[in-house]
Amino acid sequence: MQNFIDAYSWVNIRFLLDGLWVTVEVSLISIIASFIIGSILGVLRYVKIKYLSAVVGFVVDIVRNLPLILIIFFTYFGLPHLGFKPGILFAAMLAMTIFESAMLAEIVRSGILAVDYGQMEGARANGMTYVQALWHIVFPQAIKKTIPTIVSQFISLIKDTSLATIIVLPELLNHAQIIYGQNSAFIIPMFLMVAFMYFVICYALSVLSRILDKKLA
Amino acid sequence: MWYILTHYWSELVQGLGYTLLSSIIALVFSTIIGTMFAIFEVLPNRAMRIIGRVYIELFRNIPLLVIAMFFYVIIPMYVAKIDGFTAGTIGLTIYTSSFIAETVRAGILSVDTGQMEGARSNGLTYWQAMRYIVLPQAFKIVIPPLGNQFINLVKNSSVLAFVAGFDLMYQGNSIASLSLDTINSYMVVGVFYLIITLPLSYYMRHLEKRLA
Numbered sequence: 554m555q556n557f558i559d560a561y562s563w564v565n566i567r568f569l570l571d572g573l574w575v576t577v578e579v580s581l582i583s584i585i586a587s588f589i590i591g592s593i594l595g596v597l598r599y600v601k602i603k604y605l606s607a608v609v610g611f612v613v614d615i616v617r618n619l620p621l622i623l624i625i626f627f628t629y630f631g632l633p634h635l636g637f638k639p640g641i642l643f644a645a646m647l648a649m650t651i652f653e654s655a656m657l658a659e660i661v662r663s664g665i666l667a668v669d670y671g672q673m674e675g676a677r678a679n680g681m682t683y684v685q686a687l688w689h690i691v692f693p694q695a696i697k698k699t700i701p702t703i704v705s706q707f708i709s710l711i712k713d714t715s716l717a718t719i720i721v722l723p724e725l726l727n728h729a730q731i732i733y734g735q736n737s738a739f740i741i742p743m744f745l746m747v748a749f750m751y752f753v754i755c756y757a758l759s760v761l762s763r764i765l766d767k768k769l770a
Numbered sequence: 771m772w773y774i775l776t777h778y779w780s781e782l783v784q785g786l787g788y789t790l791l792s793s794i795i796a797l798v799f800s801t802i803i804g805t806m807f808a809i810f811e812v813l814p815n816r817a818m819r820i821i822g823r824v825y826i827e828l829f830r831n832i833p834l835l836v837i838a839m840f841f842y843v844i845i846p847m848y849v850a851k852i853d854g855f856t857a858g859t860i861g862l863t864i865y866t867s868s869f870i871a872e873t874v875r876a877g878i879l880s881v882d883t884g885q886m887e888g889a890r891s892n893g894l895t896y897w898q899a900m901r902y903i904v905l906p907q908a909f910k911i912v913i914p915p916l917g918n919q920f921i922n923l924v925k926n927s928s929v930l931a932f933v934a935g936f937d938l939m940y941q942g943n944s945i946a947s948l949s950l951d952t953i954n955s956y957m958v959v960g961v962f963y964l965i966i967t968l969p970l971s972y973y974m975r976h977l978e979k980r981l982a
Contacts, residue, residue: 620939622931630946631956715836740843744844751831755831755832
């Protein structure tokens with residue numbers, strides 16, 4: 554019991570919260586960037602431009618089917634060999650963004666496919682161009698349908714940032730490892746606290762996603 | 771890339787073997803455990819439902835790496851000596867089982883309640899009805915999502931690299947540091963992963979279309 558009291562000293566908790574903040578920061582920036590890139594890729598894959606859509610589709614499928622850890626390694630250890638040396642934080646965010654963009658591209662595309670084709674036809678019949686109809690009529694409806702899925706994707710992104718401990722990103726799990734590295738009696742308290750912190754954030758988001766699902770459905 | 775392939779072929783194949791082995795073991799056990807907790811959640815007994823719910827929500831919302839590291843660091847210290855491969859596969863099983871439980875639960879709920887009622891009124895016990903009538907129909911519905919879980923499992927098995935599990939990612943790292951050719955090493959490893967995951971994901975898409 555004393556272990557727990559010592560382990561959860563204010564200094565340690567604050568150190569963990571610092572890590573949690575990096576986790577949240579990296580996840581937030583990555584999800585925003587990948588939402589934009591993923592939407593563009595998803596639309597490109599949907600609109601069927603000769604060659605371009607096929608290439609985008611193929612690249613998206615490849616990235617989606619690779620483990621995120623591999624992409625993290627590639628951005629941090631591989632890119633310097635191509636003449637570009639990213640910092641740890643940037644490498645982590647870049648890897649997350651590449652991976653999540655591919656995931657979101659697929660989500661957005663399936664959202665667009667789920668919008669009734671009559672919406673597009675109606676907009677076109679009312680004199681809108683294809684791009685106008687896509688942007689003003691179809692896309693907003695598609696996003697509305699996919700918001701719960703995007704929130705669950707965000708949850709898995711938050712969990713996946715823990716993988717960036719391997720390139721020593723100073724996030725939650727990494728900070729916990731630093732603390733229990735100094736005192737092995739803190740191992741169990743640290744694991745429980747880390748699990749608790751991830752759980753609180755992810756569970757809150759999953760409740761949110763369920764509420765949105767009911768509201769938007 | 772050719773150099774990496776020819777010089778480190780045995781390491782790569784060994785890594786692929788461990789990745790597949792871990793994924794298949796985890797798939798089998800997480801399907802069993804996941805189905806068990808999915809059934810817990812649809813039982814009439816309130817206490818069992820709560821146990822099912824807590825298990826699913828708990829392990830769905832904690833990162834796989836934290837679960838795997840827990841088994842890698844803590845179990846050998848207090849309980850039993852287990853190696854990285856075992857610890858990683860246990861973590862993988864527990865994490866995946868919570869997702870499979872959620873999928874199977876949705877499958878069970880989508881089976882018309884009339885099926886259960888009909889089976890019960892024909893004299894089957896609750897368990898018989900579940901076993902012979904409801905579950906087979908539920909599994910038919912959840913096969914495509916289960917396939918997607920398996921793809922995730924293969925990708926997620928790369929956490930074994932963190933716990934010295936000798937999987938593809940672990941071998942990829944050691945090849946990268948031995949050959950000093952990181953770009954090509956990671957590309958070769960990527961191709962090895964794609965050989966498993968890409969055909970599976972195209973097949974699942976095809977299956978989803980056909981069943982829809």
